[in-house]
């Protein structure tokens with residue numbers, strides 16, 4: 001069983017790190033609260049006049065490297081590996097890739113160890129990556145190929161419009177994955 005884990009929003013807490021940085025930089029401008037987020041791309045939830053400020057935060061040197069882990073994520077990865085599952089981290093670099101490519105590797109090394117960096121797959125098209133399950137917070141993942149993996153949504157306010165889908169968190173993952181593993185034909 002090959003499990004692909006997205007990094008931003010699944011292992012690394014992109015959203016809350018953004019909010020913390022925004023409040024520090026712009027204490028006079030209210031951000032969009034996490035539970036009020038509607039679009040996957042946070043820029044779409046901000047007025048045009050604030051988008052440059054928002055983009056400057058998540059493209060800044062160190063932002064990706066210093067993202068806090070999503071609570072429970074690191075422990076879950078370790079448990080999945082201990083269960084003998086083949087776990088890969090499948091992430092898309094920002095279009096503004098200048099800092100995030102190296103910093104995604106540094107983040108993994110810091111939280112999971114140097115060997116775990118061998119598990120990182122960076123691509124702008126996740127449909128090209130083989131796997132049995134993809135755990136990702138992004139709704140509607142499309143690309144050039146017909147994906148082999150089953151997409152399990154990592155629950156977030158901006159993907160709750162996707163109804164009738166399995167939704168995983170690092171609090172319920174054992175139940176959700178047991179179901180997916182049980183129904184998997186591999």
Ligand SMILES: Cc1cn([C@H]2C[C@H](O)[C@@H](COP(=O)(O)O)O2)c(=O)[nH]c1=O
Pocket residue numbers: 007008009014040041042043091092093094095
């Ligand atoms: C802008 C933005 C980005 N991310 C994360 C999601 C991916 O891991 C990368 C690249 O995103 P892109 O949409 O493929 O350029 O950054 C995110 O989680 N939220 C955002 O608003």
Ligand SMILES: [Mg+2]
Pocket residue numbers: 006007008009010136137138
């Ligand atoms: Mg993500």
